[in-house]
Every structure is written in C-alpha cells, then in structure tokens.
Amino acid sequence: MFPQIAAASAAGVGVSRVRLPSGPWVLLLDFLDQRFPGVGRPVWASRMRQGKVGDAQGGVLGVDAPFIAGQLVHYYRELPYETPIPFAAAIVFCDEHLLVADKPHFLPTLPAGRYVEECLLVRLRRDTGLDQLVPLHRLDRGTAGLVMFSVNDNSRASYSALFSARRIVKVYEALAPLLPNAKFPLQRSSRVVAGEPFFRMAEVEGAANAQTSIELIEAQGDIGRYRLRPLTGRKHQLRLHMAALGMPILNDRWYPQLLAEAEDDYARPLKLLARALSFIDPVTSESRTFESQLHL
Secondary structure, three states, X not given: OOHHHHHHHHOOOOOEEEEOOOOOOOEHHHHHHHHOOOOOHHHHHHHHHOOOEEEOOOOEOOOOOEXXXXXXXXXXXXXXXXXXXXXXXXXXXXXXXXXXXXXXXXXXXXXXXXXXXXXXXXXXXXXXXXXXXXXXXXXXXXXXXXXXXXXXHHHHHHHHHHHHOOOOEEEEEEEEEOOOOOOOOEEEEEEEEEOOOOOOEEEEXXXXXXXXXXXXXXXXXXXXXXXEEEOOOOOOHHHHHHHHOOOOOOOOOOOOOOOOOOOOOOOOOOOEEEEEEEEEOOOOOOEEEEEOOOOO
C-alpha cells in the first residue's frame, strides 16, 4: 500500500476504489475527469502527482498512467476541514467478534454529508486499529447511546441476523412533556412511511408497520422520563410516535415540526438515549445485556 493510502487507513478513513470499465479513454486521468466531474481534472492531476492514486498492488499511478480496463484503482479523497465534535465515545465491550460503543449526542454513526472523520465508525477504527469494524445498526446523529459493531467477517452475518429477526431487545429513555390523563404503559401502533422532505418520516393510514411500548419512569414538574421499547425498527419511529401522542421528545428539531436548519446547540441535545441492548449471543450462546453509561 502506498504511503498516502496507508495514512488514510491509519486515520480510520476508508480508501475509495473504482474498477475501470471498458471505454475509449487513453489515460486514467481522462477517465477520472469524466467519471467524477465534480472533482475536476486539475484536482485529479494534483492528487496523482502527490501519489494519492494507486493500483491494487500498492503502486502509484501518475498523470501519465494509461487507462487499463478492469484495473482496480485506489484513491484517497481529500477531505475538507471538519470542526471536531467535542464529545467522546466510550467502548463498553469488545471481544474478537463484537464491539459495543456508547455514542454521544451530535456524533454520526457513519460518514455522511459533511461528516467523514467526525463520525463514530472512523473514530473507533482509528482508536482501536480495527479496520474491519462494521456497524450492525445505527443511531441518528442526535441520539446518544449504544451501538453494536461487528469485528469479525466470519461471524458478522450471525449478529446481523439478530436485528433482521428482531431477536434483540432495545430499551431507550427519553425526556418529554407529561401527557395529561394518560395511562401507562401504553402502545403506539401506526403505519410509518417516508415523508417530506425526504429525511423525515410520517404516519399514514394503513396497516401498522411500527409499534412502540411506552412507560413513564418518573415525573419532574411537567416533564416525564420515559422508557421506550421499539417492537419494530422503523426510521425515526420513537421520535415520530412520541410527537404523534402529543409528547414530543425535548429538543427535537424535526418532530412534530421541522425547524429551520441551524448550527448545533451543544447545550440542547435531543433527549433520547439508547439505554440497553439484550440478546442471546449467536456465537457463544451467552445471555448478554449492555447498558449505556450516559444520562439524560
């Protein structure tokens, strides 16, 4: 592996790859310019001169490199500066198969949009040296708490099946307004589909595909601390169900109404926490329960 690519991997940022198709290009630079028009030919040429484009054997591909159909090309994206998110994740558990981390509010689980190095996956890969880490599920950027990662390719499918078969018990906690005259525990069942804009969800008429159990743990003034148990795993299910019941989670900027985009206010995190995960380990057959050390 050539040095620039090795440095990218050491930082936890995955190397990008492209398999060259059949085509009329003479130089690799010609193909890259046409395939990635948003980058631009001068930028690709600069990267190639700096040794930031290479082949699968670790060789550097310069500006004069020929186009070879079928060749696997490795390259390292030049990342813009990211403002560090000032909260640290903690590792709750790690063995040869599984890693469980406590994700803070505001930190994305995966690279997305303007967050690449500032995400849980990249931080964990960098801090542990485990380049093979793959998240088994994810939390919204605003939600804190437990996230499970696969460490071992050979056992990954077994742990992934826990989620697809709903064999994991998930427990969340949330702070939200008290609902007058409500009798707990209560359940919310509805049909949840993609809404508008694209990143929000909505409830519509039809057969229910989302179900949440809600308990009131304690009340302080007009705010309640709730235990939420999602019996299904729809996107934004908990946030949507709580808002639909008239008790939106505190500091939720998307539900029930979408507020104007603004810079993160670290003093006002979404009051939602993935508190606990319980399951029978598919590899060891042990009963496992992990609990977040974070608090609302």
